[in-house]
Amino acid sequence: MIKAGIIGATGYAGAELARLLLQREDVEIVWYGSRSYVGEDFASIYRNTSHAVNEPCKDDDMAKLAEIADVIFTATPQGFCASQVTEDILSKTKIIDLSADFRIKDVDIYEKWYKIKHATPQFIGEAVYGLPEINREKIKGARLIANPGCYPTCSFLSTYPLVKEGIIDPNTIIIDAKSGTSGAGRSAKVSSLFCEVNESMKAYGVAGHRHTPEIEEQLSYAAGKPVTISFTPHLVPMNRGILVTAYASLVKDVTTEEVKAIYDKYYQNEYFVRVLEPGLPPETRWVEGSNFADVSFKLDPRTKRVVMMGAIDNMVKGAAGQAMQNMNLLFGLPENTGLKQVPVFP
Numbered sequence: 001m002i003k004a005g006i007i008g009a010t011g012y013a014g015a016e017l018a019r020l021l022l023q024r025e026d027v028e029i030v031w032y033g034s035r036s037y038v039g040e041d042f043a044s045i046y047r048n049t050s051h052a053v054n055e056p057c058k059d060d061d062m063a064k065l066a067e068i069a070d071v072i073f074t075a076t077p078q079g080f081c082a083s084q085v086t087e088d089i090l091s092k093t094k095i096i097d098l099s100a101d102f103r104i105k106d107v108d109i110y111e112k113w114y115k116i117k118h119a120t121p122q123f124i125g126e127a128v129y130g131l132p133e134i135n136r137e138k139i140k141g142a143r144l145i146a147n148p149g150c151y152p153t154c155s156f157l158s159t160y161p162l163v164k165e166g167i168i169d170p171n172t173i174i175i176d177a178k179s180g181t182s183g184a185g186r187s188a189k190v191s192s193l194f195c196e197v198n199e200s201m202k203a204y205g206v207a208g209h210r211h212t213p214e215i216e217e218q219l220s221y222a223a224g225k226p227v228t229i230s231f232t233p234h235l236v237p238m239n240r241g242i243l244v245t246a247y248a249s250l251v252k253d254v255t256t257e258e259v260k261a262i263y264d265k266y267y268q269n270e271y272f273v274r275v276l277e278p279g280l281p282p283e284t285r286w287v288e289g290s291n292f293a294d295v296s297f298k299l300d301p302r303t304k305r306v307v308m309m310g311a312i313d314n315m316v317k318g319a320a321g322q323a324m325q326n327m328n329l330l331f332g333l334p335e336n337t338g339l340k341q342v343p344v345f346p
């Protein structure tokens with residue numbers, strides 16, 4: 001039995017993780033961590049877990065949790081995990097951090113984009129970027145996993161094969177992304193209110209969203225050289241889902257069949273990445289509630305560009321599902337254990 005603790009269980013990502021972990025016979029959730037609801041029944045906050053959970057929320061004491069948990073998930077705001085982790089904790093348990101604290105290798109870049117001082121930069125080097133499709137072997141032996149951001153997961157999976165194969169000029173990549181409102185978390189903010197979001201759409205974080213350096217870093221590894229991209233996220237009036245439409249200039253003449261063969265080369269053995277027929281646009285509704293990432297592309301000979309597209313559920317492949325995929329790897333289990341859900345529709 002894997003004993004798992006969730007700090008930040010009362011947030012959207014943490015509660016989604018609890019929902020996924022509760023379906024498993026081989027995992028026991030030993031800690032539902034919270035800031036605001038300590039002592040209150042978790043199932044009274046997330047009533048979808050009534051009859052499945054009979055536990056009060058606990059605090060966010062990572063050191064205490066490390067004494068009893070085989071794995072700790074931190075689904076907490078930026079800065080929390082970095083402020084808590086110690087060598088002692090890492091010697092007793094494994095940490096999967098859903099925040100951005102350990103995703104970016106250059107601490108100066110992290111501090112510049114997140115506008116907070118990193119409390120434990122000594123652990124950044126050993127943290128493994130938890131995108132299993134790319135870093136599977138490294139993840140298996142890690143103590144500290146940096147679970148990727150939702151936009152970076154979808155952006156990277158959509159563009160990676162063509163960057164890796166040198167088919168496109170990576171410095172011409174423009175990523176247009178849309179997210180459902182759950183991506184903004186559960187805490188009260190004017191920008192997340194019903195009347196602010198419903199029946200409207202807007203770009204935000206234009207030319208400055210903090211996921212930009214995370215996407216650039218991962219694409220730079222794939223390209224083998226520094227990559228600078230344009231990334232514009234949009235907030236759309238739906239609960240879940242991320243849709244990416246990315247554009248880049250082709251550097252050689254390629255056919256649709258050749259590009260499809262490249263996507264298949266990288267993803268045909270990936271359970272969670274579904275390469276659609278060329279030109280068939282991914283839709284968020286076909287991945288909702290699942291850990292799947294649907295990707296596709298269309299060549300545009302007129303502009304000599306390719307349009308790369310992807311869809312994920314921000315709460316699952318973009319957060320909790322990917323975290324559980326990483327946990328499976330850490331514990332030597334088949335990667336899709338507990339994650340074979342067919343997407344919900346309608």
Ligand SMILES: NC(=O)C1=CN([C@@H]2O[C@H](COP(=O)(O)OP(=O)(O)OC[C@H]3O[C@@H](n4cnc5c(N)ncnc54)[C@H](OP(=O)(O)O)[C@@H]3O)[C@@H](O)[C@H]2O)C=CC1
Nearest residue numbers: 008010011012013034035036075076099183185186187319
């Ligand atoms: N939502 C999403 O789609 C995704 C989120 N993430 C990341 O996951 C993390 C959680 O996001 P999300 O669930 O959306 O956020 P929420 O705002 O919904 O939840 C935040 C959680 O952290 C707790 N918390 C708040 N402040 C503190 C603090 N100072 N110290 C400790 N715990 C605290 C909250 O406790 P309480 O409410 O009990 O006070 C709550 O459980 C973030 O780092 C986010 O960037 C990553 C990918 C996707």
Ligand SMILES: CC(=O)N[C@@H](CCC(=O)OP(=O)(O)O)C(=O)O
Nearest residue numbers: 098099100149150179180183184
């Ligand atoms: C719609 C919305 O607001 N989305 C969030 C992304 C949340 C997330 O996954 O980002 P991190 O894990 O990197 O914090 C945002 O743009 O900040």
